Amino acid sequence: MSKLSLIFLCFLVFVAGFVDASAGGGGLISLPAYFFTGMPAHLALGCNKFSGFCGGVFSVMKFWRGGAVRLRAALVAAAGSFIGSVGGSMTALVLPEHVIKTMVLTILPCAAAIILLKREMGDEDRSRSLGRGKADALSLAIGLLIGFYDGVFGPGTGTFAIMAFSALMGFDLRTASGNAKILNLASNAASAITFAAAGNILYGIALPAALCGIAGNFAGAHMALTKGSKFIRPMMLCVLALLMLKILWDLLS
Template structure:
């Protein structure tokens, strides 16, 4: 496959993935297969995808921070815990089979989609976070970061979506603030992983840099839509991501 063909495959799909990821997480379900389609080695696919996605996430995180749609203390605690959780999850892959987790996800994902729709009908896009005592909020933030960070290190797909779901259901944030917090946690995790790929030299920069430009565009547009439209726009995209993840799990198990 020629370089121009690789660009023609990767760049549009990375833009689409970044648009989705900036709104509801789960962009890797689109962008990583795009790199695999080019035929470059798998470890270069992982490194190049992390480079482009991390670059885009930096811009969408900045946009959420400037808009004020985040809660610094809980986001910082969750981000720190997620780094530890990710390390723990990666270690668990050496000892455990992920099949049981995949089966559990096949049960949990439809339930999560139904819950999102139900919550959208029952509640408005408002925050109940202020009703939670500060110490409890910090503890819950650490638990969210640790558990979902471990999931990210062990399995990975849909991490951003689960963070948004956790920040809204457990801590009571509105969708926009939950998205902002999720961007902070994801950025911290992505930067740590990116440093590993850079050190290993497993990034194909001539492909990853143009893809990063598309990622920036997707994240910029998507984060703007999420900030402007709020829950009524974020919820349907979250359900779409859960459907994509469910489909991927079914395909991986039976293909």
């Protein structure tokens, strides 16, 4: 890989980290960036998961220090996500790809409409009134749903997780984003270990990209924590629009 290509890749991974830390969906930017360099798909996936995991660690740390993580809810959701992802993966094996993408394309405008119409969603924390049992049940349900989506399709998982934590549990968008990062971190960790064990990570490329991803995640998390819903909400809409364009491109090409 040329130095210019590596610089371009690192810049896009930085942007992806910034977007992912604030609103989820960074993989919509970083994975195509790796493919753009011309590396084989399995190496691109491995490098992307590695840089995503490294950036995610620092993003979680930033949200944790900012008091924007509800650990119990995040861990319960993570357990549900593991189960849901298994079911989603099994579903993906039997459903045609165009059917899956058409279903997701139908969901996206609905998700965007919720963000636009429910302007108060995520402005304030409304979760304190939830009892522990109800909170655990909702966390598990969120994990199952998000895990299922991740197993079936994947892109935009973090954005949908933020929406779910905010809409169903009443978290403000900062806390919802912090909890979503833990779900993503667990998923990326498992994937990164799998790709590393198979020798599918080019560390000469993945390490500098990961450093840029860490910087992007740190900056994005800082903006999310300081600006709150006024920053996170428009970023989420941008991610949903980008995901919609990607699916339309895939279906039409």
